[in-house]
Amino acid sequence: MRIEVAIRGGLPGLHIFGVAPSVARNTAERIRCAFQMSGIKWPYRTVVAEIGDHDPALTDLLDLPLAGCLLACLGYQVNGLQSGNGLLGRMNLSGRVQTLEEAPRHLAGAGILGYESLQCNTAEARLLLAPGAARPRPINHLNDLFAPLPPPLECDVAPPLMPASLSNILDTAVLNYSRHVWRAAVACAEARHSMLILGPPGAGKSLLAQSVYYMLPPPSEKEQSVLALQSGSEADRFHRPLRRPHHSITRTGLIGGGSPVRPGELSRSSHGMLLLDEMGEFQRQVLQALREPMESGEVHLSRGQSFVRLPFRSWVVGTSNACPCGLRGSANKRCLCTDATVESYLMRILGPLQDRMDLQLFIQDQELDVLDDLSVVEQWRCELWKAQRQSERGYYNGELPDASLEQICRFENERVELVWKEECAELSHRKRNGIRRLARTFADMSGAAWIQMEHLLEALRHAPAASSQIILQGNAKVP
Ligand SMILES: [Zn+2]
Structure with a gap:
């Protein structure tokens, strides 16, 4: 993106070209207000800004670069316009720079464009960056643009193709979950089991879903090229997408369609996470439409003569009361x-997706046995990660084909197999196999070669019948 700013005689005002008129109007007003509130004199002349090669994804983040260019044009000594350093961010009306969402992604993008550092406001204390990404330099206010350039923040660089340690990616202090919740979260993140999180408001459902997103394994080389191709930007090579559609979304918005055929949220989330917040609020037919793609790993769209098949390989996580x-x-x-x-x-929410959700997790707002030492979580992640790769299965456990279950998901002895058969007698074929895959995942997390009784019981705990039993007893402890 290229920004040119000129000041000419005429009525005072800021005119921005190269973006949508509404964006130009809003941005201009914000910048003018920010200048006035920060005590910077606005020129009594017409200011014209031209934005070339505009990237629509950065529309909201133009304030800071534009303000920097304008200040330089007015003769201020702006730090940070030197080569190798970029500016990115949105300001509020008082000139304060707002925190940058998806900072690692923007920093990776800036790195690929050749920037060594980027002035922006990053909220996360510990950032995990892709190799080669630009380092963030903190900036909190428009006035900081005149101050000497702060040193770049020290960030952790993602080791290629190994899960990063928890303390590097999560603020673990705020995560108070019990052992079984953590195990389910690791199973979902590392082995791509779909998960539904149920619980009262404030129990940390969304936080858990986001933690799962941060724990997703780094994309393999093959996934990296798909990710870059999918988004059309090299910057997204290390970045798994997180799509969080609103519950008012239509079937076409989720699945795709229209004329010409356009991909929906499902395809945009491929190789990343599809997060369905407040799943109970979605229209039933929208949830119904998820069934087929979750089963086949593909979205089929047809319109008139044209027929399109799009891949759908995502982590699906839902939350609900x-x-x-x-x-x-x-x-x-x-x-x-x-x-x-x-x-x-529960039937209304789960009905359409009952046997597609591998894990059904119920969390309470005061978990009883909170896991304090998260090093054990770290260990589960590594064991699972190693097991899935070393065994040359070539798949995430959650996606193992039915034909290979007999071979890979073997039970330790006949007793375990018998319990599996008996407990799953009334479940569908799909759900039965889902439980077997999940038990394999729990066995991998414990470093076991075969599925033992404890792993099977743990997997059964997340089956619909057992989980609704747990939910029904949910607040038995309230007097
Ligand atoms: Zn109730």
């Missing part, structure tokens, strides 16, 4: 829903 009033599982407030209402509520 566990009952109509939302309080089931709350430590302080009592849920007054009857068991029958809760069951029919």
